[in-house]
Amino acid sequence: MAWDTEGTKRSILDAAVDEFAAHGPDGTTIERIARKAGVNKERVYNYFGGKRELFARVLRDELAKVARDVPVESFATEDIGEYAGRVYDYHRLHPELGRLLRWEGLAFDAAVPDEEQRREHYSYKTAAVADGQEHGALTRELDADHLIFLVLSLAGWWSAVPQVARMITGDETEAEHQRRRASVVAATRRLAAPG
Amino acid sequence: MAWDTEGTKRSILDAAVDEFAAHGPDGTTIERIARKAGVNKERVYNYFGGKRELFARVLRDELAKVARDVPVESFATEDIGEYAGRVYDYHRLHPELGRLLRWEGLAFDAAVPDEEQRREHYSYKTAAVADGQEHGALTRELDADHLIFLVLSLAGWWSAVPQVARMITGDETEAEHQRRRASVVAATRRLAAPG
DNA sequence: TCCATTTCCAACGTCAACGTTGGAAGTAAC
DNA sequence: GTTACTTCCAACGTTGACGTTGGAAATGGA
Numbered sequence: 001m002a003w004d005t006e007g008t009k010r011s012i013l014d015a016a017v018d019e020f021a022a023h024g025p026d027g028t029t030i031e032r033i034a035r036k037a038g039v040n041k042e043r044v045y046n047y048f049g050g051k052r053e054l055f056a057r058v059l060r061d062e063l064a065k066v067a068r069d070v071p072v073e074s075f076a077t078e079d080i081g082e083y084a085g086r087v088y089d090y091h092r093l094h095p096e097l098g099r100l101l102r103w104e105g106l107a108f109d110a111a112v113p114d115e116e117q118r119r120e121h122y123s124y125k126t127a128a129v130a131d132g133q134e135h136g137a138l139t140r141e142l143d144a145d146h147l148i149f150l151v152l153s154l155a156g157w158w159s160a161v162p163q164v165a166r167m168i169t170g171d172e173t174e175a176e177h178q179r180r181r182a183s184v185v186a187a188t189r190r191l192a193a194p195g
Numbered sequence: 196m197a198w199d200t201e202g203t204k205r206s207i208l209d210a211a212v213d214e215f216a217a218h219g220p221d222g223t224t225i226e227r228i229a230r231k232a233g234v235n236k237e238r239v240y241n242y243f244g245g246k247r248e249l250f251a252r253v254l255r256d257e258l259a260k261v262a263r264d265v266p267v268e269s270f271a272t273e274d275i276g277e278y279a280g281r282v283y284d285y286h287r288l289h290p291e292l293g294r295l296l297r298w299e300g301l302a303f304d305a306a307v308p309d310e311e312q313r314r315e316h317y318s319y320k321t322a323a324v325a326d327g328q329e330h331g332a333l334t335r336e337l338d339a340d341h342l343i344f345l346v347l348s349l350a351g352w353w354s355a356v357p358q359v360a361r362m363i364t365g366d367e368t369e370a371e372h373q374r375r376r377a378s379v380v381a382a383t384r385r386l387a388a389p390g
Numbered sequence: 391t392c393c394a395t396t397t398c399c400a401a402c403g404t405c406a407a408c409g410t411t412g413g414a415a416g417t418a419a420c
Numbered sequence: 421g422t423t424a425c426t427t428c429c430a431a432c433g434t435t436g437a438c439g440t441t442g443g444a445a446a447t448g449g450a
Contacts, residue, residue, distance in 0.1 A: 150349055163296075183345065
């Protein structure tokens with residue numbers, strides 16, 4: 001039987017996303033990742049170093065995905081409310097990213113990997129808001145960096161404390177998800193409207 | 196030397212808050228809690244059952260504290276912006292609660308302890324918003340449950356993903372905290388303003 | 391076909407947390 | 421001071437994850 005190095009790496013990464021998102025850096029074991037991927041755990045150490053490095057790699061990959069799937073140029077031309085709706089949709093469809101970010105915030109906080117690169121990633125979003133403000137499409141009452149951050153909070157908080165969301169709003173039926181999305185869009189527009 | 200059962204329990208609970216907030220349910224070990232409290236771990240099992248029960252107890256205590264320290268009756272008479280500011284302040288001063296809630300959301304989600312009691316806790320807040328809406332002090336564009344939830348998101352997101360906040364807004368100086376608080380208050384008012 | 395290289399795994403020693411137990415030390419009632 | 425009870429801990433066996441190692445199986449070039 002032929003080797004399939006790339007396939008093995010892919011299996012490991014896929015399993016790692018699941019495990020890290022589900023159990024976090026501490027709760028995840030290399031053994032489970034390896035078992036789930038159908039390989040020996042030595043492969044994980046050999047290909048990706050330790051747990052920490054693997055976590056960083058997984059997070060980097062997921063951030064690349066969201067940047068690809070929910071792009072934004074400028075809120076001078078794009079509706080920021082609809083953007084927030086798309087972010088909400090993304091979180092709902094791919095809960096992993098948000099979970100990974102929150103695990104990271106809880107477990108690491110300081111000493112985040114790839115910090116410089118990620119700072120740049122966010123600076124594009126801030127620039128898109130600043131551009132919208134300059135063109136009069138968004139309020140100037142809030143600074144651009146805070147405005148984008150708060151918009152992300154409206155879209156992301158639901159999955160950050162899902163148990164609280166459930167206790168306040170009731171169970172997560174499909175109808176409730178629609179209602180939530182509509183609230184996120186409406187709230188974002190209220191937050192960002194000029195004048 | 197005399198026994199001090201209550202004191203021992205207090206020490207354990209205090210240590211448990213620190214450890215759980217810092218490391219979460221998985222990352223926390225009963226051994227470390229016991230060591231920090233200066234007692235044998237058998238005491239922990241004897242007084243509080245296992246790790247899970249202790250976590251539930253700690254969270255319950257912290258929720259009682261915030262309910263006491265940031266009370267609210269009705270947003271018909273109280274400014275919801277200032278309320279959000281107080282929630283922000285509370286999170287900044289007592290990061291434990293937010294961290295515990297996020298650990299809980301990540302580690303347990305379904306199967307939250309004391310769910311009924313906590314649902315009631317939140318229903319008071321929703322009622323305060325509904326009252327504000329009935330008196331024309333708050334917008335009716337958003338449902339009361341979603342509005343309070345989103346307001347809490349504006350106040351809480353900063354500590355939920357502190358690393359993201361840092362990358363977007365820069366380091367957490369005292370000035371930056373002031374700016375954040377002001378943004379939370381302003382954003383909440385924009386979100387909730389009637390008409 | 392032979393040999394160097396790469397991929398892969400079973401098995402290992404180490405370490406730390408789990409939850410429990412047997413009994414010592416302290417307290418209170420009589 | 422004897423008895424009954426409570427508080428406390430040292431020590432235990434068990435389990436599971438860590439990261440490593442020695443070598444087997446597969447590959448590809450000479």
